[in-house]
Amino acid sequence: GQQVQQSPPASLVLQEGENAELQCTYSTTLNSMQWFYQRPGGRLVSLLYSPSWAEQRGGRLTSSAASNESRSSLHISSSQITDSGTYLCAMAGGSNAKLTFGKGTKLSVKS
C-alpha cells in the first residue's frame, strides 16, 4: 500500500529564530500533498495544500516538492515558540480523496 515516511522522525528541537525543514517521502505516484499542524487538542489545521507538486507559500511557510524523488518539504523560516506542535504531511494518490498520513514530527521551539 501507499507509504509515507516523515523526517525528522518523532521530534525536532530548535532555538527561536532558527529555520526548520521537515520532509516527507512517498512510495507511490503522488497527485497532491498537504501539510497539517495538529493542535494540542487534536484538531488538524491545513497549512499548505499543493496539487501537482507545485511550490506553495504562506507567510513563513513554504512547501516544495521533487516529483522525481517522490519527496516534499515544509520549510519554516524564523521559527517562533508558537510554532511548537506536531506537523504532519499527507498525500493523496489517484482520483480518490484518501489521504495517507506520515507519523508526524513534533517540533519544539525554545527561547
Add this chain to the structure above:
Amino acid sequence: GALVYQYPRRTICKSGTSMRMECQAVGFQATSVAWYRQSPQKTFELIALSTVNSAIKYEQNFTQEKFPISHPNLSFSSMTVLNAYLEDRGLYLCGARGPSYEQYFGPGTRLTVL
C-alpha cells in the same frame, strides 16, 4: 470559509457499548467525506471514504458492521462505533474534501472507553 464541525468533542463510553459521532461541512460543497482515527502513539488511519454517488468504501481492518456510516447529503455524515472496546479509543476525525480537492478537517471526537 470552509469549516467542518464535529460533535461531540469528547465522549466516554463503557466497554461493549456504542456511541455515535457527527460531522458537518459548512461553507463549501463536500464532494467526499472521510473518517480517520488517530490511536494513541499512532498516526491517522483511514476508516472509510464516502464519495458522492458512490458506495461507502471501508479500509482494511475496518468494517461497516463495526463502524456504520450514514451520509444522507453532501454536508452531513455520522458514524457509530459499535460495541466499543479499549482498542477503539482515540481521536476520530472527519475530513471533507471540496471541489479544489483540499481536505478540511473537523476538531475531532475523542473517544475514551472504560
